[in-house]
Amino acid sequence: MRRVVVTGIGILCPIGDDEVSVLENVKNKICSIDKITHYDTIDREVKLAAELKNFNADEYFDKKEQKRLDRVNQLGIVAARRALENAKLTVEEVEQMNVGVYVSSGIGGLGTIEKEHERGMKRGFDKVSPYFIPMAISNLTASNIAMDIHAHGSCQCFVTACASSTNAIGEAFRNIKDGYEDIIFAGGSEASITELGIGGFTSMKALSTSQNCKKASIPFDKHRNGFIMGEGSAILVLEELEHAKKRNANILAEIVGYSTNCDAYHITSPAPNGEYAAMAMEQAIKEAGIDKKDVDYINAHGTSTDLNDKYETAAIKKVFGEDTNVFVSSSKSQIGHLLGASGAVETAISIFSMKGNILPPLVNYKNLDPECNLNFVTDINEYETKYMLKNSLGFGGHNATLVIKRY
Numbered sequence: 001m002r003r004v005v006v007t008g009i010g011i012l013c014p015i016g017d018d019e020v021s022v023l024e025n026v027k028n029k030i031c032s033i034d035k036i037t038h039y040d041t042i043d044r045e046v047k048l049a050a051e052l053k054n055f056n057a058d059e060y061f062d063k064k065e066q067k068r069l070d071r072v073n074q075l076g077i078v079a080a081r082r083a084l085e086n087a088k089l090t091v092e093e094v095e096q097m098n099v100g101v102y103v104s105s106g107i108g109g110l111g112t113i114e115k116e117h118e119r120g121m122k123r124g125f126d127k128v129s130p131y132f133i134p135m136a137i138s139n140l141t142a143s144n145i146a147m148d149i150h151a152h153g154s155c156q157c158f159v160t161a162c163a164s165s166t167n168a169i170g171e172a173f174r175n176i177k178d179g180y181e182d183i184i185f186a187g188g189s190e191a192s193i194t195e196l197g198i199g200g201f202t203s204m205k206a207l208s209t210s211q212n213c214k215k216a217s218i219p220f221d222k223h224r225n226g227f228i229m230g231e232g233s234a235i236l237v238l239e240e241l242e243h244a245k246k247r248n249a250n251i252l253a254e255i256v257g258y259s260t261n262c263d264a265y266h267i268t269s270p271a272p273n274g275e276y277a278a279m280a281m282e283q284a285i286k287e288a289g290i291d292k293k294d295v296d297y298i299n300a301h302g303t304s305t306d307l308n309d310k311y312e313t314a315a316i317k318k319v320f321g322e323d324t325n326v327f328v329s330s331s332k333s334q335i336g337h338l339l340g341a342s343g344a345v346e347t348a349i350s351i352f353s354m355k356g357n358i359l360p361p362l363v364n365y366k367n368l369d370p371e372c373n374l375n376f377v378t379d380i381n382e383y384e385t386k387y388m389l390k391n392s393l394g395f396g397g398h399n400a401t402l403v404i405k406r407y
Contacts, residue, residue, distance in 0.1 A: 001177065002176065002177050002178070002179060002240050002241070002242075003177075003240070003241035003254065003256075004173045004176045004177050004238055004239070004240060004241070004254065004255045004256075005238070005239055005240075005241050005244055005249075005251045005252075005253065005254045005255070005407060006236050006237065006238060006239075006251070006252045006253045006254070006255065006351060007087045007088075007183075007237045007238075007239045007244050007249040007250060007251055007252065008083045008084065008085075008086035008087025008088070008089070008236070008237035008249075008250075008252070009082075009083055009086055009234065009235070009236050009237070009252065009348050009351065009352075010078070010079040010080055010081065010082030010083030010084070010085075010086060010233075010234070010235045011079060011082070011232070011233070011234045011235075011345065011348050012052060012055060012075050012078055012079050012082075012232045012233050012234075013052075013230070013232035013233075013234065013335055013338070013345045013348075013349070014032030014033075014050040014051065014052060014053075014230055014231070014232060014334075014335045014336065015030055015032050015334055015335055015349075017054070017082075018082070019352050019355075022348070022349060022352050023352045023353065023356050023358075025334070026334070026349065026352070026353055026356075026358070026360050026361070026380075027356075027358060027380055029334075029361050029363045029380065030334060030363075031213060031214065031217075031333065031334055031363050031364060032050045032051075032230075032334060032335055032336070033048050033049070033050050033213045033216050033217055033228050033336055034048065034049075034050075034051070034213060035047060035048060036048065036049045036051070036193065036198070037051060038051065038193050038194065039194070039195050044198070044199075044202070045202050045207075045209045046198050046201075046202050046207045046208070046209055047211055048208070048210070048211065048213060048216050048228055049193045049198070049228060049229045049230065049231075049336060050217075050228055050229070050230035050231070050335050050336030051193055051230075051231060052075075052231055052232055055074075055075070055078075057071075057074050060074065060077070060078050060081075061074060061077075067129075067131065068131045068134065068135065069135065069144065070108075070109030070111055070112040070135040070136070070140075070191065071109075071111050071191035071231075072105055072107075072108060072109055072110075072111075072141055072189050072190060072191040073109065073135065073140060073141045073144050073189070075189045075190075075191060075231070075232060075233040076103055076105075076141035076142075076144070076145055076187075076188075076189030076233045076235070077141075077144055077145055077148050078233070079187065079189065079232075079233035079234055079235040080101075080103070080145040080148065080149060080185055080235045081148065081149070082235075083185060083187075083235040083236065083237050084149055084185075084237075086237070087237040087239075087249065087250075088247075088249060088250065089183075089237070091149055091150050092150075094149050094150050094151050094183075095150035095151075095152070097182060097183060098153055098181050098182045098183070099149075099151040099152070099153050099181065099182070099183045099184070099185070100151060100153035100154040100155065100156070100172065100175065100180075100181045100183070100184040100185070101142050101143075101145050101146040101149075101151050101153070101154075101155045101156075101184065101185045101186075102142065102154070102155075102156045102157075102158065102168040102169075102171060102172045102175075102184055102185070102186040102187075103141050103142040103145055103157060103165075103168060103185065103186065103187055103188060103189065103235065104138070104142075104157050104158045104159060104160075104164035104165045104167065104168040104187075104188040104189075104340050104341075104344075105138045105141055105157065105159070105164065105188060105189050105190055105340045105341070106138075106159065106161050106162060106164050106188075106190060106192075106339040106340025106341075106394075107138070107190065107192050107197065107339060107340065108136055108137055108138035108140075108141075109135045109136040109137070109140070109191075110136075110191070110192050110194050110196060110197050111191060111194050112129075112132060112135040112136050113136050113196070114194055114195060114196045116128040116129055116132045116136075138157050138159050139156075139157035141157070141189045142155050142156065142157045143155055145185060145235070149185070151185065153181050153183075153184070154175065154180070154181060154184075156168075156171070158171060159340070160260075160340075160394045160396070160398040160400070161339070161340065161394030161395040161396055161398055162301070162303075162337070162339055162340060162342055162343075162392060162393065162394040162395065162398075163260070163343060163392040163393060163394035163398040163399065163400040164188055164339075164340035164341075164343070164394065165186075165187050165188025165234070165340055165341050165342070165343040165344035165345075165347075165392075166343030166344070166347070166390060166391075166392035166400040166401075166402060167260055167343075167392075167398070167400050168186045168187060168188060168343075168344065169186045169187065169236060169238070169255070169258075169343065169344060169347060169402060170258035170259075170260060170400055170402055171186075171258075172184035172186035172238045173186075173238060173255045173258050173402075174258065176238055176239070176240050182239065182240050182243045183237060183238065183239045183240075183243070184237075184238045185235050185236075185237055185238075186235070186236050186237075186238050186344070187233065187234045187235035187236050187341070187344035187348075188233065188234065188338075188340050188341035188342075188343065188344040188345070189232075189233035189340075189341050190230075190231055190232070190233070190338045190339045190340050190341035190342075191231050192229060192231065192339055193229050193230075193231050197229065198229060201227075201229065204268070205226070206226055206227060206268075206305060207226045207227060207228065207229065208224075208225050208226035208227060208228055208304065209225070209226065210225060214364045215364065216228050216304075217304050217332055217333055217336055217337075217364075218304055218333060218364050218365060218366070219300070219302035219303065219304045219309055219330035219332055219333055219362060219365075220300075220302060220304075220309045220313070220328075220330065220362065220365065220369060220372040220374070220376060221304070221364075221365050221366060221367050221369065221372075222367040222368060222369035222372075223366075223367050224304040224305065224306065224309060224369075225304075225306075226304065226305055227303045227304045227305055227332065227336065227337040228304070228332075228336040228337060229336055229337060229339075230332070230335045230336030230337055230338040230342075231338060231341075232335070232338055232341060232345055233341055233344075233345070234341065234344040234345040234347070234348040235344070236344065236347065236348065236351075238255065241254075251407045252351055252355060252407070253351045253354060253355075253404050253405065253406065253407055254404070254405040254406075254407045255402060255403070255404055255405075256287070256288040256289070256290075256387075256403050256404070256405045257284040257285060257286070257287040257288030257289075257290075257401075257402065257403030258284055258287065258400075258401065258402050258403070259279075259280045259281070259282075259283035259284040259287065259400070259401050260280060260398070260399060260400040260401075261276050261279055261280050261283075261399050262276065262396070262397045262398060262399065263275075263276045263277075263397030263399065264276075264397055265397050266397065267395060267396060268395050269307050270307060270308055270311040270312070270393055270397070271311065271397065272311060272314075273311065273314045273315075273318070274311040274312060274313075274314040274315025274316075274318060275315070275318070276397070276399055277311070277312060277315035277391065277393060277399045277401075278314075278315040278316075278318035278319050279399075280391075280399040280400060280401040281315065281316075281319045281389060281391065281401045282319055283401075284389065284401040284402065284403045285319075285389075285403060287403070288387070288403040288405070290387060290403070292319060292320055294386065294387050295320070295326055295387050295388065295389055295403075296326070296327060296383070296385040296386055296387055296388060297326065297327040297328070297329075297350075297359055297377075297383075297385050297388040297389070298316060298326055298327070298328045298329075298388065298389045298390075298391065299329065299330070299331060299346050299347070299349075299350045299360065299388060299389070299390045299391070300312055300316070300328055300329065300330045300391050301330070301342075301391045301392050301393045302328075302329070302330025302331075302332055302333075302362075303330075303332060303337055303393075304330075304332060304333075304337075308393060309369075309372050310369075310371045310372060312391065312393065313371060313372045313373070313374055315391075316328065316374060317374075324374070324375065325375045326374075326375060327359050327375055327376075327377050327381075327383070328362075328374045328375060328376055328377065329359065329360050329361055329362040329376060329377040330362055331345070331346040331349050331350070331360055332346075333361075333362050333363045333364055333365065334360075334361075334363055335349075342392065343390065343392040343400065343402075346390060347390050347402065347404070350388055350390060350404065351404065353385075354385045354388065354404070354406055357382055357383065357384050357385075358380055358381065358382055358383065359377045359380075359381045359383050359385065360377065361377050361378060361379060361380055362376045362377055362378055363378075365378050384406070385406060386405065386406050387403060387404070387405050387406075388403070388404050389401055389402065389403055389404075390402040390404065
């Protein structure tokens with residue numbers, strides 16, 4: 001059986017844009033949530049988000065390129081370039097190898113959709129940009145990355161809401177494991193801090209309306225009241241182990257298990273008691289060939305919404321037992337919810353933390369909810385994690401779990 005390892009990571013997220021900055025901000029329990037600056041929120045209920053403060057497209061793309069790339073495409077391309085460099089690969093090498101690109105987005109070019117609709121209302125819809133459709137559709141981040149790094153293998157975009165990039169990594173793991181490709185750039189990108197994006201989630205009562213940055217994204221806390229939108233991208237370079245060894249690659253971690261399924265229950269609510277989320281965890285652990293007690297840490301989906309956190313807790317207890325002491329945290333307490341990119345970004349943060357021998361914390365957690373009474377990591381603990389789970393749960397009932405091993 002072919003083994004699959006991670007040999008590079010590129011990241012742009014609200015707490016950093018490389019391993020050093022991310023790990024430093026994890027250690028310092030930095031919460032990136034702040035006032036929205038992308039548009040005026042004076043008459044809006046939701047005023048907070050986790051934005052990328054230092055991203056400047058001019059540093060990476062000329063004006064012509066910027067006209068044909070939505071922000072979601074730009075973030076994904078930059079993260080992929082950084083992953084390429086981190087993996088010690090070149091475009092010339094990629095072109096000669098069996099390399100795929102599996103990069104997801106939950107929504108795609110939402111900023112472009114807003115902008116071009118406004119233009120159409122003013123000038124007529126026959127006058128919208130000829131780049132509108134390529135900038136809006138979700139798969140074009142993956143395609144643009146493939147063109148940028150000259151990857152000619154399978155190019156796919158898994159759109160499963162907030163499970164999208166976890167599915168992308170998992171399906172890439174399977175394809176390499178089964179011999180279809182040697183390397184796959186896998187992850188996600190999202191840029192939905194827009195008036196329409198925030199407005200849509202506000203109207204469905206999914207977002208926190210708190211104006212206190214420390215009380216807005218508080219997964220599993222009794223006083224949680226909705227999630228906070230984040231933005232960014234993470235791309236992982238997954239590679240067959242022997243292929244990685246032959247080129248003397250730097251191996252960051254190993255993917256050893258994956259499972260995905262569907263609640264088939266409701267368009268937004270997880271299934272009560274977390275039955276199918278539990279099944280995804282159990283099947284991923286089975287594929288990894290380990291015992292449940294071998295799992296040290298779970299990076300939970302943990303959105304800070306009432307039902308998600310309650311039912312994910314139930315799922316974890318169903319797998320690990322009512323009195324489980326497995327460590328649990330949610331990176332959304334630091335970076336908000338990056339929708340389709342959340343799984344990849346949170347996997348990257350978890351791998352950085354694993355390498356740094358710490359457990360990523362659940363920041364700003366204060367109040368115990370009896371229905372969410374797990375062993376939460378609230379302080380920085382030095383710990384040598386051997387196996388961790390990454391959970392992602394998406395609207396529509398999508399469940400996905402990865403098992404990641406220290407290499």
